[in-house]
Amino acid sequence: MKNESMHHQKITPLFSSLILSLIAFIVLGIAISPAAAGSGCGVLRVGMTASDIPRTEGQPDNGFEGFRFTGYTIYDSLINWDLSRADKAAKLTPGLAVSWEVDPKDKTKWIFKLRSGVKFHDGSEFDADAVVWNFEKVANPKSPQYDPNQAAQIMARLPDFKSCRKIDKYTVEITTKKPTALWPYELSLFLIGSPVHWEKLGRDWKKFAGNPSGTGPFKLVKVVPRQRAELVPNEAYWDKKRTPKLDKLVLIPLPEPTSRLAALRAGQVDWIEVPPPDSIPGLEAAGFQIVKNLYPHIWPHSLVYTEGSPWLDERVRKAANLAIDREGICKSLLNDTCAPAEGMVSANHPWFGNPTFKVRYDPAEAKRLLKEAGFSKDNPVKAKVLISTGGSGQMLPLPMNEYIQQNMREVGIDLEIEAIEWEALLQRWRAGAKHADNKGVHALNISFTTQDPFNAFARHFHSRNVPPVSLNAYYHSDPKVDVLLDKTEETFDLAEQNKVIAELHTYLVDKAKWLFIVHDLNPRAMSKKVKGFVQAQSWFQDLTPVCIK
Amino acid sequence: MWHFVIRRVVFAIPILLGVSVIIFSLVHIGPGDPVSAVVPADAPQETVERLRKDLGFDKPLHIQYINWLGRALRGDLGISVATSRPVWDELKGAVGNTFIIAVAAAIIGFSAGCAAGALAAYWHGRFLDKVATAFAITGVSLPHYWVGILLVIIFSVELNWLPAMGIGGAGEWSSELFRHMIMPVATMSLIPMGVVARMVRASILEVLGQEFVLALHSKGLFSNRVVRHVVKNAAPSVLAVMGIQFGYMLGGSILVETVFNWPGSGLLMNQAIFKRDLPVLQGIILILASFFVILNLLVDILQSVLDPRIRR
Numbered sequence: 001m002k003n004e005s006m007h008h009q010k011i012t013p014l015f016s017s018l019i020l021s022l023i024a025f026i027v028l029g030i031a032i033s034p035a036a037a038g039s040g041c042g043v044l045r046v047g048m049t050a051s052d053i054p055r056t057e058g059q060p061d062n063g064f065e066g067f068r069f070t071g072y073t074i075y076d077s078l079i080n081w082d083l084s085r086a087d088k089a090a091k092l093t094p095g096l097a098v099s100w101e102v103d104p105k106d107k108t109k110w111i112f113k114l115r116s117g118v119k120f121h122d123g124s125e126f127d128a129d130a131v132v133w134n135f136e137k138v139a140n141p142k143s144p145q146y147d148p149n150q151a152a153q154i155m156a157r158l159p160d161f162k163s164c165r166k167i168d169k170y171t172v173e174i175t176t177k178k179p180t181a182l183w184p185y186e187l188s189l190f191l192i193g194s195p196v197h198w199e200k201l202g203r204d205w206k207k208f209a210g211n212p213s214g215t216g217p218f219k220l221v222k223v224v225p226r227q228r229a230e231l232v233p234n235e236a237y238w239d240k241k242r243t244p245k246l247d248k249l250v251l252i253p254l255p256e257p258t259s260r261l262a263a264l265r266a267g268q269v270d271w272i273e274v275p276p277p278d279s280i281p282g283l284e285a286a287g288f289q290i291v292k293n294l295y296p297h298i299w300p301h302s303l304v305y306t307e308g309s310p311w312l313d314e315r316v317r318k319a320a321n322l323a324i325d326r327e328g329i330c331k332s333l334l335n336d337t338c339a340p341a342e343g344m345v346s347a348n349h350p351w352f353g354n355p356t357f358k359v360r361y362d363p364a365e366a367k368r369l370l371k372e373a374g375f376s377k378d379n380p381v382k383a384k385v386l387i388s389t390g391g392s393g394q395m396l397p398l399p400m401n402e403y404i405q406q407n408m409r410e411v412g413i414d415l416e417i418e419a420i421e422w423e424a425l426l427q428r429w430r431a432g433a434k435h436a437d438n439k440g441v442h443a444l445n446i447s448f449t450t451q452d453p454f455n456a457f458a459r460h461f462h463s464r465n466v467p468p469v470s471l472n473a474y475y476h477s478d479p480k481v482d483v484l485l486d487k488t489e490e491t492f493d494l495a496e497q498n499k500v501i502a503e504l505h506t507y508l509v510d511k512a513k514w515l516f517i518v519h520d521l522n523p524r525a526m527s528k529k530v531k532g533f534v535q536a537q538s539w540f541q542d543l544t545p546v547c548i549k
Numbered sequence: 550m551w552h553f554v555i556r557r558v559v560f561a562i563p564i565l566l567g568v569s570v571i572i573f574s575l576v577h578i579g580p581g582d583p584v585s586a587v588v589p590a591d592a593p594q595e596t597v598e599r600l601r602k603d604l605g606f607d608k609p610l611h612i613q614y615i616n617w618l619g620r621a622l623r624g625d626l627g628i629s630v631a632t633s634r635p636v637w638d639e640l641k642g643a644v645g646n647t648f649i650i651a652v653a654a655a656i657i658g659f660s661a662g663c664a665a666g667a668l669a670a671y672w673h674g675r676f677l678d679k680v681a682t683a684f685a686i687t688g689v690s691l692p693h694y695w696v697g698i699l700l701v702i703i704f705s706v707e708l709n710w711l712p713a714m715g716i717g718g719a720g721e722w723s724s725e726l727f728r729h730m731i732m733p734v735a736t737m738s739l740i741p742m743g744v745v746a747r748m749v750r751a752s753i754l755e756v757l758g759q760e761f762v763l764a765l766h767s768k769g770l771f772s773n774r775v776v777r778h779v780v781k782n783a784a785p786s787v788l789a790v791m792g793i794q795f796g797y798m799l800g801g802s803i804l805v806e807t808v809f810n811w812p813g814s815g816l817l818m819n820q821a822i823f824k825r826d827l828p829v830l831q832g833i834i835l836i837l838a839s840f841f842v843i844l845n846l847l848v849d850i851l852q853s854v855l856d857p858r859i860r861r
Binding site: 051052055061063141148149151152153155156157159205206209225226227252254255256258259262263265266267268421422423426427429430459468470471 | 582585586587588589590591592593594596597599600603631632633634639642643698701702705706709711712713714715716807808809810812816817820823824825
């Protein structure tokens with residue numbers, strides 16, 4: 001007994017001091033208050049879904065989120081996007097070029113008149129030499145400024161670029177590989193950096209990435225890889241209407257959705273991209289703003305047209321489209337963060353056209369069509385879809401596909417789901433449906449942009465774009481579609497081009513070429529202090545009117 | 550003693566070499582292509598191939614391995630495919646960040662574990678034993694990520710006392726860093742605390758049950774002298790467990806660092822896996838394997854100091 005009490009005396013002080021240290025550790029930490037916010041229109045802290053700060057040296061990575069935060073903030077293109085309105089699809093607008101036109105005699109040649117008086121962040125002047133230098137940077141491996149990393153990011157987006165030459169100080173001629181009316185869309189993703197600044201930094205792209213110089217409305221002043229980037233307004237921005245109101249913009253990579261949500265609720269960030277759908281009612285109840293809008297996005301099942309695919313039969317494709325309860329998906333699974341799709345683009349889009357086949361939820365009609373095609377619940381259509389477990393723009397692929405699987409089973413389609421990791425899915429996509437790895441796969445579930453005719457239609461449906469040329473991984477081939485896609489490229493008048501695309505879209509829907517499922521509404525959650533933001537119908541957004549009050 | 554140390558250091562070399570072969574093979578066998586993971590989905594084949602050549606992924610696997618090993622031995626772990634930054638630059642920041650919370654979690658976890666284990670052993674079978682054992686089992690059983698999320702909900706979201714994520718500023722020593730450390734450290738210290746507590750309890754009970762302890766008491770030795778003998782005999786097995794636990798923590802808990810967005814080695818590894826950033830993945834696993842080997846070496850040496858029989 002005596003021994004025990006002596007042990008007790010020895011041990012208790014040690015234990016007590018440990019507990020006291022722990023309490024002190026926590027209390028001291030709690031007592032230290034967070035840093036004060038900025039003055040004026042404030043500091044906007046954004047929680048991005050990217051796992052790192054997107055590339056800052058000119059051509060961003062991390063998809064369109066990269067363009068949104070370190071692309072169009074630091075840089076401009078010759079042609080920008082008008083992101084000022086929420087009620088209409090975003091349109092192209094003059095950027096560093098004030099006007100452009102195709103040569104009527106040779107439609108591979110475009111003349112761009114450049115904006116004068118524009119300065120890069122380093123104070124050097126923007127002119128035709130800078131434009132030529134920037135194209136050489138990504139297209140000419142022999143040029144001293146060639147950067148393979150930027151080339152890898154952008155050349156896929158400029159498939160028609162051939163050459164660029166200076167006409168005079170403020171005029172350039174760009175030649176495309178073939179006549180294409182889609183060139184302005186391609187060019188809008190090509191961002192212009194400062195040649196003088198690159199020279200000053202010893203021709204070092206790594207130094208340029210840490211201290212970049214574009215002509216955009218924000219200047220990057222600090223970047224800590226994987227942690228944060230800080231941008232301040234470019235007071236000398238050429239478009240005075242778009243001079244940023246913020247004192248500072250802080251970008252924080254927060255790839256984990258729950259961490260992003262917690263950071264917003266704890267007040268560490270003011271704005272998060274893509275809040276988890278099930279958190280939205282709670283956020284709204286707690287006074288946070290949920291901002292969402294249609295934008296050019298489609299979440300489809302892209303159907304495979306190789307031999308043996310059940311989707312070769314139009315009646316089966318239509319039946320599958322009619323089997324899906326899109327309202328149910330958007331309401332019960334996604335808390336109204338998506339909109340039911342009636343085609344590749346939304347019904348209010350100029351490209352929608354006037355399809356006679358109405359994409360809707362009609363299981364009775366689906367059963368009738370399947371019966372007509374020789375199928376029934378006892379003799380179901382058997383199909384397999386390749387999906388991801390997550391990934392950019394993929395929303396909630398597992399529960400959404402399970403919901404669709406259940407819908408299809410009810411009408412007599414036995415849908416098998418093969419779920420793989422996102423990068424693995426992209427690799428299988430590039431390989432195409434005829435690759436040995438994709439044997440037995442009848443559809444792929446990959447969401448993508450529909451903001452321009454090439455990305456929305458041509459790369460998926462034109463018969464010349466099968467792998468390895470582009471992403472017609474499904475081996476879709478239809479002469480009428482090819483003709484309309486070619487006509488789209490050859491129609492240089494924008495209004496006429498829109499009519500051709502509307503005709504194409506009408507045909508794609510009437511033939512139920514794919515399963516058109518939902519459009520994401522691109523939700524963002526933000527503190528009620530965030531004012532002035534207009535969510536454009538675009539993958540890109542304008543942060544210049546935002547203010548923290 | 551020196552003979553023992555040199556022998557263990559020599560043994561560590563083939564272990565590291567073997568680890569490097571396994572790392573290299575595993576990351577290349579896994580599905581996914583590091584080059585196509587960093588370019589847009591429809592990048593032209595020629596662009597992808599040029600980048601593949603620039604990064605050295607066009608060469609046969611064994612040549613890639615020899616080149617990589619040669620560079621690694623000179624301290625050059627290559628360039629990150631995803632960011633174009635040197636792998637070493639990525640690693641030193643991340644490992645440093647993990648080191649900060651791992652050391653703090655080890656101090657707290659090991660101290661609390663030793664205290665709880667000792668209490669349980671000395672009050673064996675009594676109420677305090679039951680409390681300390683329950684404390685230890687709870688620590689081992691609670692999933693890291695769940696505790697992390699719970700702490701965030703309570704202390705960040707509801708009470709708004711502590712930051713929910715990140716490291717604060719750029720990771721320099723500051724009060725901000727200290728505030729950001731609290732929850733990851735608390736979460737990370739739970740498992741080592743539980744494991745060490747159970748080990749300490751079992752080891753002390755085993756030693757206390759030995760006849761030499763009875764003999765020391767019967768010779769009239771003061772209790773503090775008996776404690777010293779007990780500790781010395783129980784320490785080697787506890788040290789071994791601590792070494793392994795500290796190795797795990799230095800490896801960075803992927804889950805803890807992901808929940809708190811702590812830019813350490815675990816989060817870096819997680820991101821490198823998803824981006825197929827093979828140079829970063831190879832570099833980080835090599836560094837972590839080296840930590841494990843060095844830690845085991847240190848533990849072996851410490852054990853042999855405490856118990857010379859181990860050297861035989």
